[in-house]
Amino acid sequence: QSALTQPPSASGSPGQSVTISCTGTSSDVSSYKYVSWYQQHPGKAPKLIIYEVTKRPSGVPDRFSGSKSGNTASLTVSGLQAEDEADYYCSSYAGSNRVFGGGTKLTVL
Amino acid sequence: QVQLQESGPGLVKPSGTMSLTCVVSGGPISSTNWWSWVRQPPGKGLEWIGEIYHSGTTNYNPSLKSRLTISVDKSNNQISLKLSSVTAADTAVYFCARGETRYAGGKDWGQGTLVTVSS
Numbered sequence: 001q002s003a004l005t006q007p008p009s010a011s012g013s014p015g016q017s018v019t020i021s022c023t024g025t026s027s028d029v030s031s032y033k034y035v036s037w038y039q040q041h042p043g044k045a046p047k048l049i050i051y052e053v054t055k056r057p058s059g060v061p062d063r064f065s066g067s068k069s070g071n072t073a074s075l076t077v078s079g080l081q082a083e084d085e086a087d088y089y090c091s092s093y094a095g096s097n098r099v100f101g102g103g104t105k106l107t108v109l
Numbered sequence: 110q111v112q113l114q115e116s117g118p119g120l121v122k123p124s125g126t127m128s129l130t131c132v133v134s135g136g137p138i139s140s141t142n143w144w145s146w147v148r149q150p151p152g153k154g155l156e157w158i159g160e161i162y163h164s165g166t167t168n169y170n171p172s173l174k175s176r177l178t179i180s181v182d183k184s185n186n187q188i189s190l191k192l193s194s195v196t197a198a199d200t201a202v203y204f205c206a207r208g209e210t211r212y213a214g215g216k217d218w219g220q221g222t223l224v225t226v227s228s
Contacts, residue, residue: 003154036214038155045204045218046147046155057216089155093212096168100147103154 004029004090004101011107012080020104022073022090030071034093037066037075040103041086050075082108111135113205113219121195121226129190131205131219138181139163143208144188145215146179148201156201161188162211195226 005023012018022029022037029035035053038046048057050066053073063078073092077084085108090101117129131144138144146158159169161179169177178191192199202223206215 032212034212038214040155045220046206046215047218048214048216051214051216052212091155091157091214097170098157098160100155100157 002099004092004099006088006090006101006104008102009105009107011109012077013109014080014082016080017076017078018080018106019074019076020088020090020106022075022092022101024071024073024092024094024099026071028071028092028094028099029068029073032093033068035066035068035073036091037064037073038089038091039084039086040089046089077106080108084108111207111217113207113217115203115205115219115222117203117222117224119222119224121199121224122228123196123226125195125226126191126193127195127199127224127226129203129205129222129224130187131189132185132187133207134186137183138186138188139183141210143211144181145206145208146188146190147204147206147215148199149204149221150198150201158190158203160208160211197226200224200226 037050040046053068088104112134114132121127145160161167176193202221204221205219207217
């Protein structure tokens with residue numbers, strides 16, 4: 001299984017919106033509605049922020065939203081805040097297993 | 110609130126077998142949850158290792174399957190991971206996670222435990 005493809009970095013100023021892409025294949029992203037996104041701050045465990053492409057766990061701000069088109073999923077962070085600076089990982093169900101993206105470091109300028 | 114706590118040896122010799130435990134508190138392991146292991150080499154990204162349901166049904170990363178065993182211990186409310194024939198490439202922080210369904214992602218995570226493979 002190959003890792004999903006994410007841009008290594010993204011950035012935006014406070015208050016702006018940023019979108020992070022996650023490109024897979026017909027074996028994962030495009031075939032299933034089971035894409036998750038995680039936020040990870042340095043030295044911490046990942047935190048689930050989006051599951052099943054568009055759903056947010058309770059407690060996650062609605063500034064975080066997810067979407068999917070074909071073999072590419074996207075995470076949009078609106079109204080950027082300083083605390084959003086972190087690494088973001090996508091993950092997709094891929095049949096009997098799962099695959100992660102390589103991660104995107106989001107910098108708030 | 111479900112809490113997870115990983116524990117392990119810290120240091121394992123090459124070609125040896127590493128054994129990790131994830132103790133679950135705040136809820137029974139025998140519920141409709143899926144329990145996963147994920148690892149992260151120092152300075153690198155996340156890698157899915159495998160998952161288990163309380164019934165014992167497992168799914169493994171194909172690249173690790175030949176060396177991997179994940180099991181559940183209901184009496185002690187914990188899950189375990191054994192990885193054999195380890196090399197330096199297995200050096201990583203190992204996390205356990207809980208998913209409310211098989212497809213909903215890892216909602217609760219442990220803090221992770223670092224395992225270093227070195228002689």
